[in-house]
Each structure stands twice: as structure tokens, then as C-alpha cells.
Amino acid sequence: MKYARFITPVALGIGIVVLLSGMALCTATIRRTPLVRARMESKLRDLNRLKGLEQRLTPYQQAYAQAESATAGSTVPITSALKKFAPLKAEDVRTESEALNDNWQRIRTTVAFNESAIRDIMAFVDDVTTGPIPWRLARCDIRASSQSPGHGHVTVQFEQLRRP
Amino acid sequence: MKRGTIPWARSVYSVIMDGDSSITVRATRTHSGMRFDTLRNDDDTFRADMDSGIPTCSCLSTRRSFSRWVQTPFAQRKKALRVLPTLLDIELPFALEDCIYECSSIDRDPSGRFKGLVTGARTSDITTALENLSSLGVAPTVLDHEGLALWAEALQERPPTNPDNAAPRAVVYLGSSEGRLVIGRGTKILGIHAIRSTDPATHIVQLMHSNISEGEQVSWLFAGPGTDDRERYEPLRAKLIDAFPGGSHTASDSTTFLARAVARRALAHSALPCNLLSGPFEHPLFAQRRHTKLLSAAATFLLAGLVLIAAAASRNAQHANHEQELNKVLRETASQLAGYPILAKGDDAYDMTQREVENQIQALEPFAQHMNANISATLQALLPKMAAAQLQIDEIHLSDDDLSLRGTAPEWKTPEALLPILKAQGRQVELSRDDARDDGTIPFTISSGGTR
Numbered sequence: 001m002k003y004a005r006f007i008t009p010v011a012l013g014i015g016i017v018v019l020l021s022g023m024a025l026c027t028a029t030i031r032r033t034p035l036v037r038a039r040m041e042s043k044l045r046d047l048n049r050l051k052g053l054e055q056r057l058t059p060y061q062q063a064y065a066q067a068e069s070a071t072a073g074s075t076v077p078i079t080s081a082l083k084k085f086a087p088l089k090a091e092d093v094r095t096e097s098e099a100l101n102d103n104w105q106r107i108r109t110t111v112a113f114n115e116s117a118i119r120d121i122m123a124f125v126d127d128v129t130t131g132p133i134p135w136r137l138a139r140c141d142i143r144a145s146s147q148s149p150g151h152g153h154v155t156v157q158f159e160q161l162r163r164p
Numbered sequence: 165m166k167r168g169t170i171p172w173a174r175s176v177y178s179v180i181m182d183g184d185s186s187i188t189v190r191a192t193r194t195h196s197g198m199r200f201d202t203l204r205n206d207d208d209t210f211r212a213d214m215d216s217g218i219p220t221c222s223c224l225s226t227r228r229s230f231s232r233w234v235q236t237p238f239a240q241r242k243k244a245l246r247v248l249p250t251l252l253d254i255e256l257p258f259a260l261e262d263c264i265y266e267c268s269s270i271d272r273d274p275s276g277r278f279k280g281l282v283t284g285a286r287t288s289d290i291t292t293a294l295e296n297l298s299s300l301g302v303a304p305t306v307l308d309h310e311g312l313a314l315w316a317e318a319l320q321e322r323p324p325t326n327p328d329n330a331a332p333r334a335v336v337y338l339g340s341s342e343g344r345l346v347i348g349r350g351t352k353i354l355g356i357h358a359i360r361s362t363d364p365a366t367h368i369v370q371l372m373h374s375n376i377s378e379g380e381q382v383s384w385l386f387a388g389p390g391t392d393d394r395e396r397y398e399p400l401r402a403k404l405i406d407a408f409p410g411g412s413h414t415a416s417d418s419t420t421f422l423a424r425a426v427a428r429r430a431l432a433h434s435a436l437p438c439n440l441l442s443g444p445f446e447h448p449l450f451a452q453r454r455h456t457k458l459l460s461a462a463a464t465f466l467l468a469g470l471v472l473i474a475a476a477a478s479r480n481a482q483h484a485n486h487e488q489e490l491n492k493v494l495r496e497t498a499s500q501l502a503g504y505p506i507l508a509k510g511d512d513a514y515d516m517t518q519r520e521v522e523n524q525i526q527a528l529e530p531f532a533q534h535m536n537a538n539i540s541a542t543l544q545a546l547l548p549k550m551a552a553a554q555l556q557i558d559e560i561h562l563s564d565d566d567l568s569l570r571g572t573a574p575e576w577k578t579p580e581a582l583l584p585i586l587k588a589q590g591r592q593v594e595l596s597r598d599d600a601r602d603d604g605t606i607p608f609t610i611s612s613g614g615t616r
Contacts, residue, residue, distance in 0.1 A: 032483075033479075047490070050494065050501060057525060141559075141560070144557055
């Protein structure tokens with residue numbers, strides 16, 4: 001064959017080229033490894049930071065989910081609950097509403113009592129804040145009466161979250 | 165065992181011309197050394213082995229070849245080797261281009277300059293030798309030098325007791341009709357000579373005198389088919405020992421001494437290797453082996469290169485996969501937290517996600533507050549405690565954000581009973597007390613921030 005004498009040198013040349021290419025590729029890979037490692041470590045740090053954000057957000061999301069299940073159904077108005085504790089009588093009852101995200105509303109009802117039995121008021125508060133759809137006690141101001149022990153001026157603020 | 169001039173062979177045939185006949189020996193490399201089998205003249209079985217690829221070797225007669233110690237002026241080996249052909253050309257009575265030569269040994273002499281032992285022959289003599297062997301159906305792979313082979317075998321059979329010893333030794337090879345003499349000291353050759361057939365003893369003594377001083381003890385080794393001829397051998401031996409006294413030894417299996425020497429040097433490493441079939445006389449097997457070696461090397465390089473490429477590619481692919489996976493997890497986590505796809509990367513992605521999360525936290529704050537803060541429980545815990553401790557409460561202000569409690573206590577330590585309840589709710593509380601009033605009661609105030 002005419003070109004038979006070229007087979008060996010060409011084969012050797014190809015072998016050497018492939019070997020050198022392999023060595024060059026391995027060297028390049030080894031050199032790149034620290035950079036790749038640094039990049040991966042940076043990404044892992046980013047992931048940890050995101051996990052940190054997730055940990056911060058989760059309790060809020062859980063509270064929202066609880067609120068959704070807790071407010072399912074209708075609630076007892078404060079004034080109706082108060083009637084159960086007659087002769088306990090509120091001096092003033094005010095209700096205000098605040099719009100929140102996602103069609104939610106925060107309903108605040110403030111009840112003021114004048115010179116009333118603190119024990120009865122606490123029983124009323126206990127009734128309102130327990131039960132199937134409870135109100136939350138957001139604020140309580142008690143000023144004891146100097147004339148009648150166990151009596152005082154009490155203002156309580158109840159709060160509820162609703163989505164119509 | 166280190167390999168000889170035919171490194172790939174496990175067996176060789178050695179064919180030595182002796183007058184009109186030949187001596188044939190088969191040598192085989194074994195675990196323990198080498199085995200020699202002598203073939204009878206009428207035994208043609210080796211021709212079949214030759215056809216199946218077992219190589220043959222032979223040697224060129226001393227009479228048809230030359231050997232020279234060539235002194236170079238250099239103390240560096242490389243320079244000495246470079247200048248050796250030129251110096252040899254000057255010494256030879258014919259053109260260097262008309263011969264094949266080989267430098268079997270190059271050593272420093274006492275002056276520090278290099279001196280080479282060169283053996284060779286004219287191409288016409290090599291051609292004649294090959295034609296003679298061809299008439300026997302033999303095409304040798306290696307053509308050794310007779311003198312070097314004799315010397316090497318003599319050292320093999322009777323090694324010097326002390327390698328540093330420069331005691332003279334002489335190897336006398338007696339063919340059927342011709343003789344050879346190799347003179348040396350210790351392991352070093354001094355000269356290789358063809359012996360004339362008429363009065364060989366006188367010729368040998370003359371040659372000995374030109375190399376050995378009077379009175380030195382010479383170690384004689386006799387070999388060759390001529391030693392079987394007692395009438396020729398014994399008188400010669402006696403004259404030589406008389407002229408140069410010393411130890412005398414006839415080689416074992418003397419007839420095949422040279423054939424064994426040539427075969428051994430083909431299979432195993434020798435101190436003075438020689439193959440006069442080089443250049444245009446090179447046996448095709450050597451070129452074939454070189455070719456095969458190169459192809460093997462090429463295949464090895466190719467395989468090694470492919471393995472390295474595969475390893476590097478695999479590693480790179482692994483890295484890329486890991487990084488891709490991690491990118492995917494990052495993207496999904498950020499998008500899940502943000503509530504929409506985050507396409508940015510790195511710090512930008514984190515910043516965007518963090519903003520969204522903060523917005524969500526702000527929007528969900530009322531829910532967290534509603535579900536977690538529990539003022540009524542605080543109140544329910546405080547009131548009985550206050551009653552039990554006989555604390556007189558003047559004012560209580562309690563909300564998610566703060567607490568303020570003012571009253572009087574019967575004793576200094578009594579208000580402290582309320583602190584654990586408030587601390588259990590996560591409030592940072594401060595208790596302050598004034599001096600006792602006239603009625604002995606202690607005014608106190610408990611205040612704190614919220615539970616957040």
C-alpha cells in the first residue's frame with residue numbers, strides 16, 4: 001500500500017495529540033476545581049440564607065393558616081355576650097374595622113366599664129376570649145376604685161380577624 | 165534476566181560454521197537460567213522452528229572482521245563517541261563507508277580520556293558470511309563477533325575470582341582447521357587474533373609477548389572442536405603453558421563453546437554486545453518489532469489520553485450537574501418564598517426574595533399577633549396571684565406592646581411573686597419599690613415592654 005509507511009507515524013502522532021489533550025484537559029479541570037468549589041460554597045451560603053428567610057416567614061404563615069381555620073364560621077357579637085353578664089353594664093361600646101391584606105378585616109371592639117366589679121368584668125372577658133370563635137383581648141386598663149374594693153374603671157379592647 | 169541482542173526471543177538457534185560443517189545449538193531461556201540443546205548435523209528439525217519464527221544467530225569469523233581499541237582525546241563520553249568514527253576511519257586500511265562497525269565498550273583509560281573497543285567488518289565480508297549461511301538455509305537475525313563471543317563465554321564459564329584483578333587470561337579457540345586467540349586482563353579485552361594454522365603455538369606466544377610481561381601468571385581457557393583432536397591439542401597446550409605458566413582449563417562441552425556463546429549473548433545481556441547486521445543488513449524482524457513497539461506506544465498514548473479525557477469530562481459533567489441542581493434548588497426556594505419566579509441570581513436574587521419576605525411578614529404581622537399574643541392568659545394568671553399575695557392594685561395597663569402595674573404590697577418582697585408569670589410570657593420586666601408608707605405598705609410599680 002502506498003501510504004503504509006505513514007500509518008505508524010500518523011498513529012503515533014494521533015496518540016500523542018490525544019494524550020496531550022487529555023493531560024491538558026485534566027490540568028484545566030484540576031485548576032478549575034477550586035473556582036468551582038468556591039462557587040458551590042457561595043451558592044450553598046445563599047441557600048442557607050434563603051432557608052433563614054424561610055424560617056422567619058414560616059411562623060407567620062402558620063399563624064395565617066391558624067387564623068383561617070379559627071375564623072371559619074360566625075362569631076358572637078360582644079354586645080350579645082355582655083347581656084349574659086347582666087347586671088354588668090358597659091358604659092361605652094365602640095367598634096372599628098381595619099382592612100388587611102387578602103380581603104381580611106381586623107375588627108376591634110372597645111368596651112368601657114365604670115365602677116364595676118372587676119371580678120364580673122374578668123368573667124365576661126373570659127367568656128368572650130374562650131368559646132368556638134373567640135375574640136382576642138388586645139388591651140386591658142384597670143383603675144381600681146378607692147371607694148369600693150374589688151371595683152374599678154375598666155376598659156377592655158377585643159380584637160378579631162374576619163374575612164367576609 | 166536482562167535481555168540480549170534479540171530481546172523478545174525465548175529461544176534461539178545458534179549456527180556456527182566450522183570449515184565445511186556447522187555446529188548448531190538451541191538455547192532456551194528458562195526460569196533458572198538457560199538450557200542448551202546440541203543438534204546433530206543431520207538434524208533438520210530446527211528448520212521447521214525457524215520457519216515458525218524462532219530466530220537464528222551466528223558470528224563473523226575473526227579472520228573476516230576487525231577489532232580495535234580506538235583512543236580518543238576526550239574525557240567526555242559524548243564527545244568521545246562523536247569523534248570515534250573519524251579516528252577509526254584513520255586507522256582502518258579501507259573506507260569506513262565500506263564497513264559495518266559497532267562500539268561494544270567505551271571506558272576511561274588511566275589518563276582520564278575515553279577509549280572505545282570497536283568491532284566490525286567490510287560489507288563484502290558480511291555478504292559472503294551471509295551467503296555461506298544461506299547455503300545452509302540459515303538467515304541469521306544477529307551476526308555476532310567471534311572474538312567478543314569467546315571472551316564473554318570464557319568470563320561466564322570461568323569468572324575472575326576478583327573482578328578488580330588485572331591478571332592476564334587467554335582464550336584459545338581451536339576450530340577444525342583454524343584457531344582464535346583472545347587476550348585480556350581481568351574482564352577487559354586487550355586483543356582478538358586469528359591464529360595461523362601452521363605452528364599456531366609460536367604465533368600465540370608471539371602475540372602473548374606483545375601483550376603480557378614475562379613472568380606473569382596467565383589463566384588459559386581452551387575450547388572448540390579442535391580440543392577433541394588430542395594429537396593437535398595436547399602439544400599446543402603444553403607449549404603455551406610452558407611459555408606462560410599459569411592455570412589451564414578446557415571448556416566443558418568444548419565443541420559447542422562458541423555456538424553457546426553466541427546463543428547466550430542473543431538471549432541475555434552481555435557486557436560487550438555486538439550485532440554486525442545493522443544498516444542495510446538489518447534483519448526485517450527488528451524493523452517489524454520497532455514498528456510494533458511504536459504502534460503499541462501509539463495505542464497506549466491513545467488509551468491513556470482517552471482515559472484522561474473521559475475522567476476530566478466526567479468530572480466536569482459532575483461539577484456542572486451539581487451546580488445545575490444547586491441553581492435549580494436556589495431558584496425554586498427563592499421563587500417559593502417570594503411567591504413569584506425569581507430569575508435573578510446571587511445577591512440580587514437574595515435581595516429580591518428578602519424584600520418580598522419582609523413584605524409578607526409585615527402583611528401577616530396582625531395574624532401572628534392575633535394567634536400568638538395572649539393577654540387574657542396573663543391577666544387570668546396575675547389576678548389570683550395578686551389576690552393571694554394581698555397586693556393592692558391601683559392600676560393595670562396591659563397590651564401587646566407594654567405592661568404597667570402599680571399598687572402596694574404588704575411586704576418588700578411580695579411583688580416579686582408576679583415577676584415569674586410575666587417573664588414566662590417573654591416580657592422584660594422591671595420592679596421598682598418606694599419606701600414604706602406610714603401604714604407599712606410598700607408602693608411598687610412593675611413595668612415592661614411587649615412580648616415581641
